[in-house]
Amino acid sequence: MARCGSKACWFGLGMALGAVVGGACAMLVRTATQERVLRQRDAPMVPSDATADQALTVDATDVVEYRGFVIHVFCHALGMGRFKALCDIWESGAVVLEGGGPPTTHVTAEESRSAAIAWARQWVQRNG
Template sequence: MAHCQSRACWFGLGLLSGAVAACLYAWLAQGVRRDAGTCAAAAGRADREYALDTDPLAEAEAATDIIEYRGFVIHVFCRALGGGRFRAVCDIWDSGAVALEGGSPPSTYPTPEEARVATIAWARQWVQHNG
């Protein structure tokens, strides 16, 4: 542990640890690949039947999109609901903390791409009104 006698020293240690955390996050974010079929994982599971009232956060899975907008980080998750319907939900992060968990437009979509686009638009509006 560092031996600091002044507030300036502690402030400097705080900045340093924040910079290290930001570098780690940037390094991890580079490992996330977005391919052309951003919700392909959800589309591939379309044959699995989910009830329409299933909790969209019940299954943990990797985000299909990670977007930065106005300093917020938006993680989009796609779900196949069955019957050719898809839903996407998002978590919105601000300064490393969850600002909103499981937000989404209140409808389902016929394709995973439409669900993804609608959820990203919904998240951007949320940031504009709450950020």
Template sequence: MGQREIRACWFGAGVLVGAMAASLCAMRAMARARADVSADLSPEVSPEVSPAALPVEDAARAPSAAPESGADMFEYRGFVVHLFWQALAPARYKAWCDIWEAGAVVQEAGGPPATYPTAAEARMAGGAWARHWIQNNG
């Protein structure tokens, strides 16, 4: 087997292991988010009740629709961006991303050096950071 074929095998194995690790992290984060939501629910609030139908004081205890952590993927100018965000503490989220081109990582775990009050803001900042990186380095 040639040197190039061996590298392709190791690259494929690395991609597979990375995908499995990302899946496990996402599953653990979702399970933790579900446990946190179920612990926050009071007996009179069920997951089927929308927060808009609750009184103001109960709406604050209702489960939120936004996950504590997550991942997204999008393509921009021929690059594929794998975007991740995670809760560090209440009202404190961090985002980072991996940028791929032609099946290889060109920027790993880059992202804005700040934290954000919501998951949506962290996600948007991470995507903007990735677009900026691609425009300047791509």
């Protein structure tokens, strides 16, 4: 092993060791962040029939009028037996809430749609 007799030598050795440890820490953080991004819970899965969920994601699956507001409900298939509905709420031709909805998923598109409509009606009662 090489001998270090001066302060400059020890300083250089400390800098090199710090760079190695810092690089290793940065690599660990980057790997952990990439793994977390890959494990998103609500990431859509590809259905076995690619056209099976197109009707659920292209247009509003339901439009409801409630207390002068228009509620547009959009159902999304997240995977086998998992549906989530979001809604846009309009008043006088302007969007007052975009992409709101209950934070849960449902087994059927109909359950998801019903839950989103109930959630939107409550929102209108509180904020309308």
